[in-house]
Amino acid sequence: MVAFGGGHGLYASLSALRRVTGELTAVVTVADDGGSSGRLRRELGVLPPGDLRMALAALCGDDDWGQTWSRVVQHRFSGEGELHGHAVGNLLIVALWELLDDPVVGLDWVGRLLGAHGRVLPMASVPIDIEAEVELDGRVTVVRGQVACALTPGNVQAISLVPADPPACPEAVAAVRAADWVVLGPGSWFTSVLPHLKVPRLAEALHDTGARRLVALNLAPQPGETDGFSAEKHLHVLGEHAPGLRIDVVLADHRAVADRDALEKAADAVGARLVLAGVASADGSPRHDPLRLAAVLDEIFRGKR
Template identity: 80%
Template sequence: MSGPEIGRAAEDGGPGQPGVGARAGAGRPASARELAGIGGPVPGEGSSARVEGPPPGEGPRVVALGGGHGLYASLSALRRVTSELTAVVTVADDGGSSGRLRRELGVVPPGDLRMALAALCGDDEWGRTWSEVVQHRFRSEGELHGHAVGNLLIVALWEKLGDTVAGLDWLGRLLGAHGRVLPMSSVPLDIAAEVELDGEVSTVRGQVACALTPGRVRAISLVPEDPPVCPEAVQAVLDADWVILGPGSWFTSVLPHLKVPRLAEALHATRARRLVALNLAPQPGETDDFSPQQHLEVLRGHAPSLPIDVVLADTGVVDDREELHKAVVELGGELVLADVAAPDGSPRHDTRRLASVLGEIFHKKR
């Protein structure tokens, strides 16, 4: 793999639960054996277990914001680069298993949170097994059909503990997660999108409607407009060395974080460097025909004063480097072009390639 090409475009948590730690890496989480109270060996533990990533307490403090498959990709790479990792996850999903649980129980939709926890599972037998278990979906003719095991585990912990963050921390300990997962808000949110079709603009509400309504999404807002933020998420951003935005569904997974007022304030106030990881392909129903620079223009439109330090794009998806470079200059950052896509040509990030490039960026910018 060729190294990243860096183009210069500018001169130059709240308290954790017992045994969990206030942020990723602040004290080693209880092992699976300790958590389960098992005296004998646990599958995946021991000298034969292969755990890829730095030891506890090493690496920069990184906060990754997003949701869905894009956040899964970034977390899968980042846990190989740092042990000080926190995911701040969107909570606006209203479809599938998450939507059903949200409507029936009034909870924060758990699906994106579950995927983030699965991405943080280790490469040993324990981690691989639990990652598959929490991602497993039931197939039946009854009401369990389509529900993910992890969604049900998360909601059960919330009901048992009465605390959203504590429930996620407990499941993270069980999975042996290499990092911490937090919701961006403590209440379920709705996305309201302005969609243009044939010169007329209409407003649709809901993540599913945003993705499926014909037309081009112009802007999004949240309902409620000023939701209660997760305080641990704010603190993680303020304490971070790096904040990562993207990749992911631009209007429904990435931009919503910029519309939570207190979280947006923290993103402006933090001393962390801010990195935007661009998508490998347009998102159907959201960013059809968008160029990489158009993604940045939309980002700037939703957060005009947010400084960006680095923009990472895959070499193979940039048709006009000069235009992209100009867009990055307007954000005050520098452009990094690197081969981070899967070598088979599919529009997905290669975990090890992305990890290698991010590690190099973090090292050069210390």
């Protein structure tokens, strides 16, 4: 299994997938320019480690070792000094990158320390910026940076990457080509999911792989990025950013779908069958429940749903 994404969406996906497969690779966006990651990126010229750290935390086991290390790497320093806001895991990852001079090897070492149930890889070998075409009051402007794109008051129309042709992580390309399943989403659509489709070699591997492709839709629109988006709109935008990409399964929570017929038509347009299931948290919040999501994904992968 290979899972694409970043941030909280990928965390949810990996928390479920690690429960259904022993062969799991996370391919993570490297566009974050805010908070601790943005500071480290600007000061040291490294890949932003935050989304990579979250993916590693999601892959920690449910035993004491895994849960303790998950909390450690996610811990943020408080206070008013220069460490304020930095996540312990970000500093650990960057330290290993400096010592080993190889981002992939450094991430593998962190994964071994945490006992991670899978591997975490960056989608590109260099930091990237996201540029979004944003429509506001009838005018289209360009907004640059992941944080700016996520918080824009306008409607995001499309994204591109800077540089436009970033070098894909070779290990990520190899993982996609060797996969049985590739999972895209859930997550911030324009800043965590779609950027993978704009890295040429990674997109080429996703088109060419013999793996089946599953898209897991979000439970609610994201303020700033996808305000007003229906479930089917997410698929329309995906198709616009990756023309010709065939999807096998679209998974959505039945309570998050306002128009089933419209979503089925959108899924059919990308070659997919639609699976509706209860995968949301029982507390009513727009979060995926890892155990429910794992159960449904397991049935899909085994051909039982």
